[in-house]
Amino acid sequence: xxxxxxxxxxxxxxxxxGVSVWDRVRIxxxxxxxxxxxxxRPALLGGRALVVKLDNxxxxxxxxDGAQIDLISKGAEPKISSGEESREAPxxxxxxxxxxxxxxxxxxxxxxxxxxxxxxxxxxxxSAIFPGIMQLANVRSVPxxxxxxxxxxxxxxxxxxxxxxxxxxxxxxxxxxxxxxxxLHYTASALSFMLQGLGVPVxxxxxxxxxxxxxxxxxxxxxxxxxxxxxDMAGVVVVMHGSMSDDYCxxxxxxxxxxxxxSRRDAFRSINVLPYARVRWKGDASAxxxxxxxxxxxxxxxxxxxxxxxxxxxxxxxVHPGINPEFIDSLSKYYDGVVLAGTGLGHAPTNPGNxxxxxxxxxxxxxxISSGIPVVMAPQTIYGRVNMNVYAAGRLxxxxxxxxxxxxxxPEAALVKLMFVLGHTKDMKEVKRMxxxxxxxxxxxxxxxxxxxxxxx
Amino acid sequence: xxxxxxxxxxxxxxxxxGVSVWDRVRIxxxxxxxxxxxxxRPALLGGRALVVKLDNxxxxxxxxDGAQIDLISKGAEPKISSGEESREAPxxxxxxxxxxxxxxxxxxxxxxxxxxxxxxxxxxxxSAIFPGIMQLANVRSVPxxxxxxxxxxxxxxxxxxxxxxxxxxxxxxxxxxxxxxxxLHYTASALSFMLQGLGVPVxxxxxxxxxxxxxxxxxxxxxxxxxxxxxDMAGVVVVMHGSMSDDYCxxxxxxxxxxxxxSRRDAFRSINVLPYARVRWKGDASAxxxxxxxxxxxxxxxxxxxxxxxxxxxxxxxVHPGINPEFIDSLSKYYDGVVLAGTGLGHAPTNPGNxxxxxxxxxxxxxxISSGIPVVMAPQTIYGRVNMNVYAAGRLxxxxxxxxxxxxxxPEAALVKLMFVLGHTKDMKEVKRMxxxxxxxxxxxxxxxxxxxxxxx
Numbered sequence: 001x002x003x004x005x006x007x008x009x010x011x012x013x014x015x016x017x018g019v020s021v022w023d024r025v026r027i028x029x030x031x032x033x034x035x036x037x038x039x040x041r042p043a044l045l046g047g048r049a050l051v052v053k054l055d056n057x058x059x060x061x062x063x064x065d066g067a068q069i070d071l072i073s074k075g076a077e078p079k080i081s082s083g084e085e086s087r088e089a090p091x092x093x094x095x096x097x098x099x100x101x102x103x104x105x106x107x108x109x110x111x112x113x114x115x116x117x118x119x120x121x122x123x124x125x126x127s128a129i130f131p132g133i134m135q136l137a138n139v140r141s142v143p144x145x146x147x148x149x150x151x152x153x154x155x156x157x158x159x160x161x162x163x164x165x166x167x168x169x170x171x172x173x174x175x176x177x178x179x180x181x182x183x184l185h186y187t188a189s190a191l192s193f194m195l196q197g198l199g200v201p202v203x204x205x206x207x208x209x210x211x212x213x214x215x216x217x218x219x220x221x222x223x224x225x226x227x228x229x230x231x232d233m234a235g236v237v238v239v240m241h242g243s244m245s246d247d248y249c250x251x252x253x254x255x256x257x258x259x260x261x262x263s264r265r266d267a268f269r270s271i272n273v274l275p276y277a278r279v280r281w282k283g284d285a286s287a288x289x290x291x292x293x294x295x296x297x298x299x300x301x302x303x304x305x306x307x308x309x310x311x312x313x314x315x316x317x318x319v320h321p322g323i324n325p326e327f328i329d330s331l332s333k334y335y336d337g338v339v340l341a342g343t344g345l346g347h348a349p350t351n352p353g354n355x356x357x358x359x360x361x362x363x364x365x366x367x368x369i370s371s372g373i374p375v376v377m378a379p380q381t382i383y384g385r386v387n388m389n390v391y392a393a394g395r396l397x398x399x400x401x402x403x404x405x406x407x408x409x410x411p412e413a414a415l416v417k418l419m420f421v422l423g424h425t426k427d428m429k430e431v432k433r434m435x436x437x438x439x440x441x442x443x444x445x446x447x448x449x450x451x452x453x454x455x456x457x
Numbered sequence: 458x459x460x461x462x463x464x465x466x467x468x469x470x471x472x473x474x475g476v477s478v479w480d481r482v483r484i485x486x487x488x489x490x491x492x493x494x495x496x497x498r499p500a501l502l503g504g505r506a507l508v509v510k511l512d513n514x515x516x517x518x519x520x521x522d523g524a525q526i527d528l529i530s531k532g533a534e535p536k537i538s539s540g541e542e543s544r545e546a547p548x549x550x551x552x553x554x555x556x557x558x559x560x561x562x563x564x565x566x567x568x569x570x571x572x573x574x575x576x577x578x579x580x581x582x583x584s585a586i587f588p589g590i591m592q593l594a595n596v597r598s599v600p601x602x603x604x605x606x607x608x609x610x611x612x613x614x615x616x617x618x619x620x621x622x623x624x625x626x627x628x629x630x631x632x633x634x635x636x637x638x639x640x641l642h643y644t645a646s647a648l649s650f651m652l653q654g655l656g657v658p659v660x661x662x663x664x665x666x667x668x669x670x671x672x673x674x675x676x677x678x679x680x681x682x683x684x685x686x687x688x689d690m691a692g693v694v695v696v697m698h699g700s701m702s703d704d705y706c707x708x709x710x711x712x713x714x715x716x717x718x719x720s721r722r723d724a725f726r727s728i729n730v731l732p733y734a735r736v737r738w739k740g741d742a743s744a745x746x747x748x749x750x751x752x753x754x755x756x757x758x759x760x761x762x763x764x765x766x767x768x769x770x771x772x773x774x775x776v777h778p779g780i781n782p783e784f785i786d787s788l789s790k791y792y793d794g795v796v797l798a799g800t801g802l803g804h805a806p807t808n809p810g811n812x813x814x815x816x817x818x819x820x821x822x823x824x825x826i827s828s829g830i831p832v833v834m835a836p837q838t839i840y841g842r843v844n845m846n847v848y849a850a851g852r853l854x855x856x857x858x859x860x861x862x863x864x865x866x867x868p869e870a871a872l873v874k875l876m877f878v879l880g881h882t883k884d885m886k887e888v889k890r891m892x893x894x895x896x897x898x899x900x901x902x903x904x905x906x907x908x909x910x911x912x913x914x
Binding site: 149151152153183261264266313314319323324331342346348359391392449452453 | 639726788805876
């Protein structure tokens with residue numbers, strides 16, 4: 001009898017009621033009646049609450065103490081269509097897509113003891129919950145990380161890049177990475193630099209709602225991302241809701257996208273460029289349809305160059321009124337490089353007029369640079385291009401050696417790129433040259449005015 | 458003979474050519490001929506370049522060395538309609554508006570020696586360049602600051618708040634502040650907190666193009682801001698281009714607005730709320746028309762409460778993968794308070810699963826708080842509301858005492874508010890209570906879905 005990860009005392013209770021996980025049960029407690037399928041409890045969660053899937057698709061948690069549990073009918077574990085199965089009998093004409101699970105809401109469950117969401121589902125479980133993806137590709141599942149994306153570190157990026165590289169080398173025609181949304185765009189940038197020359201698509205996908213809620217947020221996102229991974233695209237992309245409705249996803253260039261809202265489904269937005277494509281989704285058995293918005297790299301089948309050299313000791317610093325020059329000085333103790341999210345066109349207080357009430361950070365920035373710590377400018381406005389030639393502050397910063405003039409990167413892409421570049425050289429001239437040369441599309445040569453606050457088409 | 462701020466040797470040259478500023482001149486140099494009005498050279502700029510206004514409205518700078526200068530016709534200084542004049546003969550039915558000049562592009566000129574823009578115009582000069590504003594109000598000019606807005610410090614905010622307060626106490630029916638755009642929204646937040654209970658409008662205005670270019674960017678912005686300052690609104694607002702065309706400005710709530718693009722005219726956007734109003738501008742002699750978008754505070758004539766207590770030792774820290782916990786520890790050396798621009802719903806690495814590759818900043822945050830340094834959460838997504846109840850990281854941070862759950866403030870408004878609150882109390886409970894209680898609209902009770910990436914109507 002399966003008791004699905006519950007602690008010993010709860011197991012006793014379930015046994016005495018003749019109930020196993022996947023059975024349909026009725027639970028009476030405090031005058032209330034709950035009816036549904038008893039679900040396994042992920043061991044990682046700990047705690048004692050019974051997890052019951054209601055007929056409306058929502059899961060609820062019920063503490064067993066004082067509850068009366070009755071069996072309505074016996075059930076069976078849903079069939080898992082794992083990658084191994086599909087590999088044994090691949091469908092003709094379908095491409096091979098590996099889903100690498102790196103955690104996050106799209107593969108998470110609510111912790112019913114605390115109400116908080118905790119990552120728990122493996123990619124294997126995902127294919128059971130999302131059967132639609134099996135029609136789009138021969139899916140193989142690789143559970144890799146099970147952490148909240150805010151805990152993702154450059155070390156995790158290396159693991160992920162290595163795993164993706166291995167999958168492609170082993171024959172995957174495309175890769176989907178399920179990932180928490182908090183830092184999904186940082187990871188997308190990191191993979192863009194660490195897997196250059198990708199001849200197949202690597203699609204990062206997340207969800208703004210947890211997968212055990214009734215929301216089809218995650219169903220659409222995952223189906224669209226598998227469709228993209230099996231498509232004629234190439235390179236690292238982010239596939240997420242394009243609107244508040246479940247009607248289409250947008251495909252964003254991995255190094256030019258950013259989470260722009262704390263909670264909306266359509267939080268991910270391309271910055272300074274249009275999305276690559278729209279993926280129409282009907283929610284029925286039909287395959288999602290990919291519609292081009294602008295040119296994107298095409299599948300070549302070429303193997304990427306795996307490059308894991310990364311110096312993770314890089315800071316991203318918000319420039320603001322009241323910033324303390326001594327604080328800027330102190331960065332040399334903790335970091336090998338600094339990205340400034342500067343004001344306006346790429347500024348920081350330089351006080352060229354020697355105003356007695358102003359404090360300049362220019363000497364501190366000069367001091368960082370002369371001690372071998374590169375300082376890179378990115379815009380805190382998020383949208384737009386750094387231009388350090390227009391105003392006195394910009395010119396002084398540029399003269400001091402601040403890197404990034406004419407770059408329209410996001411602060412996040414600039415941070416990750418500086419980590420990557422410092423993994424290859426500490427020579428200041430070479431750092432500047434590499435940083436200011438577009439590597440994987442992080443610096444656009446022209447700006448598309450339609451991209452500002454781009455919401456839908 | 459006026460020689461308008463040029464250095465002695467250039468003055469000699471002009472004298473020998475019989476030329477004064479405001480004369481129409483022809484300058485031959487290196488085979489090129491330039492014709493236009495010789496303009497005064499602002500003393501602040503230094504340098505020797507002759508400034509000539511061409512017939513197309515643009516100014517150019519020419520170094521006098523090797524140039525042949527000929528007089529075409531004598532000119533005269535344009536009449537300045539200063540505030541003093543208009544006070545002597547105020548137009549009936551027009552309100553009294555004070556224009557306080559705090560620097561920035563809207564009151565700047567290009568430094569023709571370096572090509573960089575430098576703040577130079579006084580508000581008095583502004584009324585000469587922008588005669589349209591004299592039809593909208595009895596305008597008085599107060600030149601206050603002449604700095605780049607990235608050099609604005611909390612001390613400047615105090616000067617500005619005091620000046621605005623004095624003007625209102627002295628009878629101004631509204632105030633316009635010309636300001637650089639880099640930190641205009643920080644200043645708007647600061648004035649919102651320091652001048653509570655405003656019964657008249659205080660309109661901050663800037664320009665994304667310098668005022669000596671042909672662009673009418675600044676003409677529209679200034680006319681619209683004077684119209685707003687003379688209107689039935691009250692409170693601190695930002696008046697800036699609403700679109701890429703010169704057709705309307707938007708009026709933004711001062712504490713809910715942010716510069717969202719490095720260079721576009723329509724860079725300023727209301728965050729999480731709709732703008733208060735649109736100001737239609739035709740570019741002819743007709744007055745701009747204010748159209749309500751949502752309810753805004755109405756003019757009551759009440760005097761504000763001036764409160765200059767501000768602790769400027771507050772940091773705004775970007776949370777990102779690779780952030781060093783020791784760096785967070787070190788903040789206590791430089792700051793009395795910390796605002797975190799957290800990921801997602803308001804997160805930072807907490808590593809609840811003890812992942813060996815992850816680093817948690819939770820102990821560092823706990824240590825800051827236990828040493829009396831409040832830590833406040835704001836969203837790096839810019840849009841949306843902090844919610845520290847959904848995920849384990851948020852709950853851990855909230856339990857540790859991080860302030861700001863359910864707040865939809867911008868990082869900039871949270872920073873300025875913490876400076877203001879720490880100017881009043883260091884008691885952690887009181888700091889938390891004041892921070893999480895809406896004071897001047899910085900925390901919206903409900904979110905308007907139309908406000909996300911709001912571009913135009």
